[in-house]
Every structure is written in structure tokens, then in C-alpha cells.
Amino acid sequence: MTNLVEALLAGDRLALSRLLTQVENGTQDGRSALNELFQHTGNAHLVGVTGAPGVGKSSLVNQLALHFRKHSNKTIAIIAVDPTSPFTGGAVLGDRVRMRNLAGDAGVFIRSMASRGTLGGLAHATSAMVQVFDAAGFDIVLIETVGAGQAEVDIARLAHTTLVVDAPGMGDDIQAIKAGILEIADILVINKADRPGLENTERALRGMLEMAHPVKRIFQHHGKFEIAESASDEQDNTAQLWIPPIQKTIATDGTGIPELAESIGRHASYLESSGDWSLRERSRLETELDALIQDTLTNQFRSKLPEEAYDRVLVRILERELSPWEAVETLMNGRHT
Amino acid sequence: MTNLVEALLAGDRLALSRLLTQVENGTQDGRSALNELFQHTGNAHLVGVTGAPGVGKSSLVNQLALHFRKHSNKTIAIIAVDPTSPFTGGAVLGDRVRMRNLAGDAGVFIRSMASRGTLGGLAHATSAMVQVFDAAGFDIVLIETVGAGQAEVDIARLAHTTLVVDAPGMGDDIQAIKAGILEIADILVINKADRPGLENTERALRGMLEMAHPVKRIFQHHGKFEIAESASDEQDNTAQLWIPPIQKTIATDGTGIPELAESIGRHASYLESSGDWSLRERSRLETELDALIQDTLTNQFRSKLPEEAYDRVLVRILERELSPWEAVETLMNGRHT
Numbered sequence: 001m002t003n004l005v006e007a008l009l010a011g012d013r014l015a016l017s018r019l020l021t022q023v024e025n026g027t028q029d030g031r032s033a034l035n036e037l038f039q040h041t042g043n044a045h046l047v048g049v050t051g052a053p054g055v056g057k058s059s060l061v062n063q064l065a066l067h068f069r070k071h072s073n074k075t076i077a078i079i080a081v082d083p084t085s086p087f088t089g090g091a092v093l094g095d096r097v098r099m100r101n102l103a104g105d106a107g108v109f110i111r112s113m114a115s116r117g118t119l120g121g122l123a124h125a126t127s128a129m130v131q132v133f134d135a136a137g138f139d140i141v142l143i144e145t146v147g148a149g150q151a152e153v154d155i156a157r158l159a160h161t162t163l164v165v166d167a168p169g170m171g172d173d174i175q176a177i178k179a180g181i182l183e184i185a186d187i188l189v190i191n192k193a194d195r196p197g198l199e200n201t202e203r204a205l206r207g208m209l210e211m212a213h214p215v216k217r218i219f220q221h222h223g224k225f226e227i228a229e230s231a232s233d234e235q236d237n238t239a240q241l242w243i244p245p246i247q248k249t250i251a252t253d254g255t256g257i258p259e260l261a262e263s264i265g266r267h268a269s270y271l272e273s274s275g276d277w278s279l280r281e282r283s284r285l286e287t288e289l290d291a292l293i294q295d296t297l298t299n300q301f302r303s304k305l306p307e308e309a310y311d312r313v314l315v316r317i318l319e320r321e322l323s324p325w326e327a328v329e330t331l332m333n334g335r336h337t
Numbered sequence: 338m339t340n341l342v343e344a345l346l347a348g349d350r351l352a353l354s355r356l357l358t359q360v361e362n363g364t365q366d367g368r369s370a371l372n373e374l375f376q377h378t379g380n381a382h383l384v385g386v387t388g389a390p391g392v393g394k395s396s397l398v399n400q401l402a403l404h405f406r407k408h409s410n411k412t413i414a415i416i417a418v419d420p421t422s423p424f425t426g427g428a429v430l431g432d433r434v435r436m437r438n439l440a441g442d443a444g445v446f447i448r449s450m451a452s453r454g455t456l457g458g459l460a461h462a463t464s465a466m467v468q469v470f471d472a473a474g475f476d477i478v479l480i481e482t483v484g485a486g487q488a489e490v491d492i493a494r495l496a497h498t499t500l501v502v503d504a505p506g507m508g509d510d511i512q513a514i515k516a517g518i519l520e521i522a523d524i525l526v527i528n529k530a531d532r533p534g535l536e537n538t539e540r541a542l543r544g545m546l547e548m549a550h551p552v553k554r555i556f557q558h559h560g561k562f563e564i565a566e567s568a569s570d571e572q573d574n575t576a577q578l579w580i581p582p583i584q585k586t587i588a589t590d591g592t593g594i595p596e597l598a599e600s601i602g603r604h605a606s607y608l609e610s611s612g613d614w615s616l617r618e619r620s621r622l623e624t625e626l627d628a629l630i631q632d633t634l635t636n637q638f639r640s641k642l643p644e645e646a647y648d649r650v651l652v653r654i655l656e657r658e659l660s661p662w663e664a665v666e667t668l669m670n671g672r673h674t
Contacts, residue, residue, distance in 0.1 A: 323375035
């Protein structure tokens with residue numbers, strides 16, 4: 001075992017910081033460390049926080065971390081994933097703002113990640129960093145993604161519990177976006193709940209919940225959207241069910257944060273008692289295995305293929321002699337030689 | 338050659354519609370058709386339209402299509418890519434709204450695409466549909482993406498000309514998103530230009546342009562952000578340069594649409610005269626070739642691997658006996674047998 005891994009497991013924060021950098025940069029040392037660390041993973045509660053721009057995700061994550069630190073012994077890691085370019089500098093600025101409240105607390109560790117070029121790269125690097133935090137013994141890893149596209153959905157798939165954050169007055173276009181993202185939501189948060197338009201936003205979310213979940217099941221639960229606490233709550237013997245609750249918060253003054261934290265804890269209990277925790281673990285690790293297989297195969301193939309052969313085929317595509325599919329067949333069958 | 342492909346090349350709209358469905362669903366017939374059609378591609382001007390939710394991209398695309406139809410002989414295809422779920426139904430609704438203005442014009446064809454599961458799938462399916470429209474002889478293909486994440490950036494890479502759309506009063510968080518997306522912008526559009534906050538938005542965009550492009554070069558052009566019309570405009574003999582212009586529009590009443598359309602035409606001329614057109618073609622087709630190689634390798638590998646072997650390795654990962662990387666090595670070396 002390397003010294004850095006040993007130090008990390010012993011709680012050394014500098015070692016953690018160095019390993020995160022190695023892992024983010026995809027170095028050989030980083031990969032070796034991940035291999036060694038992997039056996040120590042599987043204990044952290046991974047919480048994804050996503051939603052459209054402007055809903056106040058960063059403040060919310062900040063407040064959640066503060067709350068968990070004050071009211072529990074849990075240690076918190078925050079990964080802020082910004083799928084836009086490093087060019088913005090936004091992530092770094094965000095860190096500084098956060099550090100004001102959380103600085104000096106060894107039980108909190110914040111890390112920002114900018115784009116790693118491709119989406120696969122970003123999701124993969126995030127997953128690797130989650131593993132490092134998990135092995136380092138952090139109880140909760142909050143993964144915050146900026147945006148509302150496929151990138152965020154993929155990253156949210158890493159999490160055990162996914163919060164989708166909304167705010168009043170975000171416009172119709174964003175409502176449509178949310179409908180897509182709703183499918184991955186375990187908990188819905190309406191932040192900035194003191195803003196005008198709260199009722200409309202709540203109504204829209206409830207409407208989308210009705211579409212996302214069988215109406216009959218929802219209304220079985222005392223006529224409104226509620227969590228089925230256990231299978232015995234239900235008339236029939238169907239499996240235990242989680243209906244995403246809607247939590248209202250004002251992150252700037254902390255309103256609703258205790259209730260949201262409690263809801264997150266309740267979801268963790270639900271996952272464990274229903275068996276969904278291991279299902280999500282399996283799906284997460286299967287996704288990771290598939291991505292690694294894909295990367296490895298592609299790298300192997302390209303390393304064996306002479307650069308000229310690839311270029312020759314590409315020229316034939318550009319001249320419309322070969323379609324891209326025909327080009328792949330040509331390369332695979334060695335007919336380019 | 339299949340009848341459907343022949344009919345498409347002869348201008349049959351029903352054949353077009355059927356082929357698009359086959360291609361979107363990735364059927365074997367769709368793939369054969371793409372192989373046959375590929376030699377007829379390479380003529381369309383591919384224009385990407387992206388930007389954060391709520392800026393009015395759909396109305397803008399609609400107005401652009403109307404303008405091109407009224408003031409040129411150009412035929413227009415619109416692909417509306419919604420990386421969120423089919424669950425929303427938003428894409429379909431959008432089509433209906435559009436059809437009101439564009440219905441009955443055989444020179445316009447509109448197609449919506451919802452998520453194809455994975456991002457690679459979405460970008461790949463979009464690229465395939467672009468090829469069908471290109472082969473069918475459409476002069477301009479407008480590719481509209483909803484959102485502002487990596488998905489949109491990847492899809493924008495398909496285009497020769499990328500419009501990044503913004504609107505006043507979209508909030509700070511969105512400004513940060515835009516900074517990332519700015520790198521791919523050929524033309525910046527401030528839509529809803531009658532809204533309060535126009536000056537702030539314009540100032541922010543100009544500021545980000547300064548960061549994205551060498552300030553020295555920008556100020557060479559008469560002290561403000563301008564297009565270098567030709568190399569001779571410049572004092573030195575450096576290559577011809579395109580500085581993204583900022584176009585202000587009010588899509589709801591058509592203000593600024595003629596100027597935007599003209600700007601798009603000017604960019605096409607720039608691409609041709611500078612040689613950038615073929616560079617972008619090359620990069621686009623190389624990306625597509627790489628994605629197809631990756632898919633093919635992965636499918637081949639998985640089809641040869643017994644399902645039990647894969648499952649056994651996955652279980653060993655779940656039990657933390659193997660790290661995902663170690664699992665890949667095990668599978669590659671046939672040590673799972």
C-alpha cells in the first residue's frame with residue numbers, strides 16, 4: 001500500500017487532497033490508489049443535488065452541510081460538478097464563498113470539478129472522487145451539479161438519494177426540463193420559497209408527480225402525496241413505495257433545512273429497509289464497469305491501429321467514398337491494410 | 338438501392354418521415370439507408386441553436402425558418418433535440434405550436450427528438466438524422482437543443498454555425514453557464530431584447546467575449562468587437578478571423594431576424610473562404626467515426642462474453658473483492674473463466 005493511501009485511511013486531509021488531484025487527472029498513481037481504496041468504499045450516503053440554473057443549489061448544499069455538522073456527528077464531503085468550462089472560474093469563486101461558513105471544520109471537505117472534456121470523462125472522474133471520499137470515511141457525500149441536461153442525470157445516477165431543486169418564477173421552459181429530471185428525483189425541493197409564484201411552482205410539481213407516479217397509488221395514501229412508511233400502510237400487499245416528498249426551503253436564512261435533512265435521512269432508511277440501497281449500488285457499479293470496458297477496448301484498438309490507416313479511412317469518409325459505418329467495418333476487418 | 342431511399346432522393350416527404358423514424362430507432366434498415374445516403378450528404382448548412390432554458394430558442398428557430406422561406410429559395414429542416422425525457426411531451430407540443438406558422442410549406446420539415454437513453458445515443462441519433470435531411474437536399478438544417486450542459490455542447494459540435502441564445506434577466510447562475518458555452522458560439526443572440534436588463538446582458542456577453550478571444554485582436558478591429566471581413570482588414574498578415582457578433586432579436590415580433598439571418602449567411606461565407614468549413618466537416622466526421630468504433634467494439638466484446646462471467650465479476654465488485662479496474666483486467670485477460 002502506498003504512503004498516500006495509508007495516510008488517507010488514517011484521516012490525513014493533505015493526503016486526501018493530493019489523492020483527489022491524482023484521481024481527477026487520471027494518473028497511473030491515481031488509478032492504483034483507487035484499486036487499493038475500493039475495498040474501503042460502500043459506506044457513504046451519496047446525495048445528488050441537481051436542478052436548473054438559478055434555483056440556489058450551492059446555498060442549499062452549504063446549509064445542508066452546516067446543518068448536518070451542527071446536529072449530527074456526520075462528516076460531509078461536497079463535490080461541486082460544473083459541466084461547463086473551466087474558463088468560467090465560477091466553481092473556484094463558489095468555493096471561496098462557501099469556505100466562509102464551513103472553514104476550519106475538519107469534518108467538511110469541499111472539492112470543485114470543472115469539465116474533463118467529455119461527458120463520460122466527467123461522470124467517470126466524479127465517480128472516482130466519490131470513491132476516494134467514501135474510502136476516507138466521509139458519512140455523506142453531497143454531489144452538486146450545475147445545469148439540467150443529460151450530464152446531470154448521468155451524474156445523479158451515482159447517488160443513493162437525488163434532490164431535484166426548483167424555485168418559483170423560473171419560467172415555462174424550465175418546467176419542461178424539470179419534467180424530464182423529475183424521474184430521477186427522490187426528493188423535490190422548492191428553494192427560494194419566499195418568492196412570489198410558490199403556489200404555481202408547487203402545483204406544477206404536483207402535476208408532474210401525478211404523471212411520473214401512478215395516480216391510484218398516490219391517492220391511496222390518505223388522498224395526497226405521501227410516503228408509504230411501510231408495506232402495511234397499504235391496502236394491498238404490493239412492495240414498499242417511495243413517493244418523492246416536496247420540501248420548501250429558503251436556503252439564505254435556513255428555513256426548511258432541518259425538514260429537508262430529516263427527509264434525506266428518511267430516504268436512506270427507506271433504501272435500506274426496502275432493499276433499494278443494494279439495487280442502486282449494483283446499478284451504479286455496473287454503469288462504471290461498462291464505461292471502463294468501453295474505454296479500455298477503444299484505447300487498445302486505437303493503440304494497435306496505425307495512425308495512417310485511420311487517417312486514410314477518414315479521408316475516404318470525407319470524400320463520401322465510405323459511410324462512417326462502412327469505415328468502421330473496413331477498420332475492424334483489417335481491410336484498410 | 339431500397340425504394341425508400343430512392344423515394345427520399347426524389348423528394349418524397351413520406352419516405353423522409355419513414356426513414357427518419359428508422360434511423361432514430363437504429364434499425365438495420367435505417368443503418369443500410371444511411372450507408373446508401375451518405376454519398377449524397379455534405380451540402381447542407383448545419384446551424385446549431387443552443388442556450389439556457391427560457392431564452393426563447395423555439396420561437397427564434399421558428400422565425401428564422403419563416404424568414405429563410407420568405408426571402409430565399411432555401412429549404413429548411415428543423416431538428417428539435419430535447420435531452421430530457423419523452424415523458425414531458427414538451428417536444429410534441431412545441432411542434433404543434435410551430436406547425437401553425439409553417440404548416441403547408443413543403444420547403445420546411447420539422448422533427449422532434451426526445452432522449453435516446455444515453456447521451457452518446459442522443460448525439461449519434463441526431464447526427465444520423467442530420468445526414469438524412471442533408472441527403473434529402475435540405476439547404477439549411479437548424480438543430481435546436483434545450484438546455485445548457487455538455488449534451489448541448491456535444492450536439493452543437495455537429496453544426497457548421499452555432500448560435501448561443503441568451504435573454505436579459507436570466508440570473509447570475511446562467512451567466513456562468515453561458516461562459517462555458519460561449520466557447521462554441523459563432524453568433525451570440527440576445528433574444529427578448531425588449532426586456533429590462535438588456536444593457537447588463539450585453540455588457541456581460543462582451544466581457545466574456547473579451548475573455549474568450551484575445552483582447553488585442555478584438556481591439557485591432559476599430560476598437561470594438563467586429564468581424565474581420567477579410568485578412569486585408571488587418572494590419573498584420575495573420576489568418577482571417579471570426580469574432581462572434583452579438584445580434585439582438587425579439588423573436589415574438591420578428592425584430593432583428595433579418596439581421597440574424599444575414600449574419601448566419603455571412604458565417605457560412607467565412608467558413609468557406611477561410612477553409613474552416615472542411616476543418617469542421619473533418620472534426621465532425623472524426624467524432625462520429627470514433628463513436629461508432631467505440632460502440633462496435635463494446636457490442637462485439639459483450640456478445641462474446643458469457644452473461645454469467647460478467648455477472649460473476651460484478652458480484653465480486655459489489656463484495657469489494659475486485660475494484661472496477663481490476664474487474665476489467667480480469668475480463669480482458671479471460672481470467673474470469
